[in-house]
Amino acid sequence: EETLDSVMKSLKELLSYHDGCPSTVTKTLSCTSIKASGRLASCPPGMAVTGCACGYGCGSWDIQNGNTCHCQCSVMDWATARCCQLA
Amino acid sequence: EETLDSVMKSLKELLSYHDGCPSTVTKTLSCTSIKASGRLASCPPGMAVTGCACGYGCGSWDIQNGNTCHCQCSVMDWATARCCQLA
Amino acid sequence: EETLDSVMKSLKELLSYHDGCPSTVTKTLSCTSIKASGRLASCPPGMAVTGCACGYGCGSWDIQNGNTCHCQCSVMDWATARCCQLA
Numbered sequence: 001e002e003t004l005d006s007v008m009k010s011l012k013e014l015l016s017y018h019d020g021c022p023s024t025v026t027k028t029l030s031c032t033s034i035k036a037s038g039r040l041a042s043c044p045p046g047m048a049v050t051g052c053a054c055g056y057g058c059g060s061w062d063i064q065n066g067n068t069c070h071c072q073c074s075v076m077d078w079a080t081a082r083c084c085q086l087a
Numbered sequence: 088e089e090t091l092d093s094v095m096k097s098l099k100e101l102l103s104y105h106d107g108c109p110s111t112v113t114k115t116l117s118c119t120s121i122k123a124s125g126r127l128a129s130c131p132p133g134m135a136v137t138g139c140a141c142g143y144g145c146g147s148w149d150i151q152n153g154n155t156c157h158c159q160c161s162v163m164d165w166a167t168a169r170c171c172q173l174a
Numbered sequence: 175e176e177t178l179d180s181v182m183k184s185l186k187e188l189l190s191y192h193d194g195c196p197s198t199v200t201k202t203l204s205c206t207s208i209k210a211s212g213r214l215a216s217c218p219p220g221m222a223v224t225g226c227a228c229g230y231g232c233g234s235w236d237i238q239n240g241n242t243c244h245c246q247c248s249v250m251d252w253a254t255a256r257c258c259q260l261a
Contacts, residue, residue: 007094007181029116029203029260031222033237048118051138051169051225051256057247059146059233062167063120073144080236082138082225086116086173086260094181116203135205138225138256146233149254150207160231169225173203173260 031084039076042068043083053080118171126163129155130170140167205258213250216242217257227254 031050034041043049045067052061052069055077064070069081118137121128130136132154139148139156142164151157156168205224208215217223219241226235226243229251238244243255 004091004178004181007091007098010098027260028220029222029258031224035236046115048116048171049169050118050171050258052140053226053235054233056144057146057230057232057234058144059141059148059231060144061140061233062122063169082223082237084116084137084171084222084224084258086114091178094178133202135203135258136256137205137258139227143231144233145231146228146235147231148227149209150256171203171224171258173201 027086029084030087031082033080033082035078035080037078039071039079040064040068041079041081043081047083047085049081050084051082053082055079114173116171117174118169120167120169122165122167124165126158126166127151127155128166128168130168134170134172136168137171138169140169142166201260203258204261205256207254207256209252209254211252213245213253214238214242215253215255217255221257221259223255224258225256227256229253 034043049063049067049069054061054071054073056073056075058071058073060072062070069079071079121130136150136154136156141148141158141160143160143162145158145160147159149157149159156166158166208217223237223241223243228235228245228247230247230249232245232247234246236244243253245253
């Protein structure tokens, strides 16, 4: 049988979330670069590829397997994946 | 006139959100590529352009209308928009 | 000493957040481009660099100081940073 105090106890627990789900309100977009030699560079699990850079001034790339930058130009020495996540 | 039970009923309903707004806590950044022939490639509504790739090794691009990659090099055969959203 | 009414008052305040932390549920990914002459372009504080574009068809870039696109090709006239945030 509920008492005012039991109700108040639950309310206080819930009120600790009062400032709007702190775990999400403060989330921001956070990005990092992963560079690798050759023509492939992959983002770690949990991060999304938002763009790629390539050696030899190459701007032709595609994304393989959802997380890997593939630099397409014939001669290639490095590839960089720009990786972002909510953190 | 409130009774303890009516208060408790609302509290229980609210407590179902206790684990911190499930609809947002699990949101992650999700990206996809949209490729098109020619020099323009657009992200679908609701997605943001985070980067572009272009044919002919071209790394000069700009964003038109807020959602369209425009590859600037004189000769161009394809354009890809990297499109991301919270999902 | 708690009364039913005091409990109910707090509950109603909390219930105003009932629809799941409106401040976060509606957050989306929002991006903009910052263009600068030369080989460096920076995102404003609070925004993350998701990709870069460069003049002269150059696709070789890196990120300096966490927020600045650096276009690497030998001759360079402009750089653009693609900047995104949760908004």
